[in-house]
Amino acid sequence: MRESQAYQPQNQMTLWWLGRPASPVKIGQLSFVPSMRGVGLRYDAHWLTHGFAISEDLPLRDIDFLPTEKDTAVGALDDARPDRWGERVIRQLDRSHGVSLFCWR
Numbered sequence: 001m002r003e004s005q006a007y008q009p010q011n012q013m014t015l016w017w018l019g020r021p022a023s024p025v026k027i028g029q030l031s032f033v034p035s036m037r038g039v040g041l042r043y044d045a046h047w048l049t050h051g052f053a054i055s056e057d058l059p060l061r062d063i064d065f066l067p068t069e070k071d072t073a074v075g076a077l078d079d080a081r082p083d084r085w086g087e088r089v090i091r092q093l094d095r096s097h098g099v100s101l102f103c104w105r
Helices: 045-050 075-080 084-097
Strands: 012-017 025-033 038-043
Touching: 025 045, 038 045, 038 075
Parallel strands: none
Antiparallel strands: 012 025, 025 038
């Protein structure tokens, strides 16, 4: 792989709603919050108008939702994080393939 095409780790990911898998809808942007070693969320403008709150503590508001505790993600997103076994698998894949994955904790 040429250096210009080398994978670069990112601090942001897009969150998608797959209610209709053939037509995914962007929910918002997930961002790594270095000071908390956690993950925050900002809803996409279209989702704010046409979507729904993905959890009680993530109401449809045009703000950055930030983690309140270290090593966590905001709201229901925290439940979607890999458990310890999942993290071990991700780290093993990361070492064996030289690919950095978006993982926190």
